[in-house]
Amino acid sequence: MISVQDVLNTLNQRPSNVEESERLLNMLKVGAEAEKASAEIDKLEHEARRAEQEANKAAVDASLAKRQMRLQLISTLVAPLVPIAALLTVVATLYSSHQTLLEARRTEERKAVEAAKEKEQQEWESFASAFNDGGLERVLTRPSLILKLTRYSKMPEYRKQVALLSRSSFAAMKSSDTFKEAWSSIFGEVDDDNFDAVVFIAKSHRRTYEELVAECGKIDVPYDKLPEYKAYMLFRSVGPCVNALNRNAVLQAYASDPELAKKVVDLKDRTLSESIMVHLLSEAISVYLRSKANIGSGSKELDLSSITFNNANLDNVDFSKMRLSQTDIYISSVKGSLLTAPSERMTSYFRGTAWWEAGAIDQRTLGTLVANSYPGSAVQNINRSGQPADMFISEADYRKEIERLCTSKAPACSPACIKYGTEVPAKMPDTCSAQ
Known part of the structure; x- marks a missing residue:
């Protein structure tokens, strides 16, 4: 240029x-x-560069402003959370401390419970040892042991053990007064926990009663010195130990032989005491059966062999699953009961009991009862006074009951085979013995 x-x-x-x-x-x-x-051109280029710089600056400023606004917004949003976070931290700290204290307290409580259980077990073992050493009689002479016995017998975890521990002592008791006092403190009633122990005791006292009766039955009765005995001839197998006889009258009848008189009176007293205990046990067991094994609730697998039900209410009891071997159901009521256990498990006696009032009976057992335990028979002709019993039922009604019970229609239930009253044919048709 x-x-x-x-x-x-x-x-x-x-x-x-x-x-x-x-x-x-x-x-x-x-x-x-x-x-x-x-x-x-240079000016325009300069202005362009300046404009670009300004634009870049503006973009940077805008970016910075946007970032600042975002930070400001976050700060604004987070600001209220700061005290909440601090509060939550405090709450978390307190909660953690509370849980730690709570766990420590629970640990202490568990240790206390375990220590209490251990102490309780030690006390029980000490009590059981004292019981085994001296029996129930020794326990009943020491107030501290009586208190423990009463407490343990009420505790579910020890109730069964107390029953098993004391059953031998109850079985050996001779005084009915002591028996009743101890019974009310330890057993009170029969339940699932003590049932086996109670049956053991009942068997023992029936056995003792029968031994005493057998011994007393061997003693001759001086009828001339004891004329009132003639009113109890149905009980003559008991000898002079008939409960209804006056004790002083028996003592006077044997006054010529003081040693024999003392033996007779002692036997009579013991027989009476045993009969009272047998009756008490009979009543307690029958209450349990009516409650726990009735026709509504169903039968239970129970063994009632070799015990006596004396004047017991056994109405509506379901005996179908029970064992009644050599069980004596004496002057009791079995209305509506199910006596359907197989005959090999129910070799029972129904002395003075209207078995025909039952709801159902095993058919083999029924045949035996029809032949041997009919109204008017020696088995049925008995009551608590020792006098011949009145007929429980008319002959027509008795025949209807047999017809109802005889579901198998066995020959033993046929009209020709049914006996009634004190006068029966000396020989029954051979078909009557067929099962």
Whole structure:
């Protein structure tokens, strides 16, 4: 590009020429305009760069402003949470402390319970040892042991153990008064926990009663000195130990032999005491059976062999699953009861008991009862006074009951085989013995 200074130098060096001068001036003009355009371009470029810088700056500022606004917003949102977080931290700390204290307390409680159980077990073992050493009689002479015995007998975890521990002592008791006092403290009633122990005791006292009766039955009765005995001839197998006889009258009847008199009175007293205990046990067991094994609740697998039910209420008891081997059901009530246990498990006696009032009876057992325990028979002709019993039922009604009970229609239940009253044929048809 030609500068102004170059044009001036050219004019000074050369002669004056109009055309040349004009050309040079035009060149100068063009150069000036070019410089001006270049300057404008430089200015525009500078402004463009500045604008770009401004734009970049604005973008950066905008970005910074946006970030600042976001931080401000987060700060605004988080600010209220700071005290909550602090509160939660405090709550968490308190909760953790509480749980620690609670667990420590539970641990202490468990240790206390375990220690108490251990102490209780030690006390029980000490009590059981004292019981085994001296029996129930020794326990009943020491108030501290009586209190423990009463407490343990009421505790579910020891009730069965107390029953098993004391059953031998109860079985050996001779005084009915002591028996009743101890019974009310230890047993009170029959339940699932003590049932086996009670049956053991009942068997023992029946056996003792029968032994005493057998011994007393061997003693001759002086009828001339004891005329009232004639009223109890149905009990003559008991000898002078009939409970209904006056004790002083028996003592006077044997006054000529003081040693024998003392033996007879002692036997009579013991027989009476045993009969009272047998009756008490009979009543307690029958209450349990009516409650736990009735025709509504169903039968239970129980062994009632070799015990005596004396004047017991056994109405509506379901005996179908029970064992009644050599069981004596004496002057008791069995109305509606199910006596359907197989005959090999029910070799029972029904002395003075209206067995025909039962709801159902095993058919083999029924045949035996029809043949041997009919109204008017020796087995049925008995009551508590020792006098011949009145007929429990009319003959017509008795026959209807047999017809109802005889579901197998066995020959033993046929009209020709049914006995009734004190006078029966000496020989029954052979078919009556068929099962």
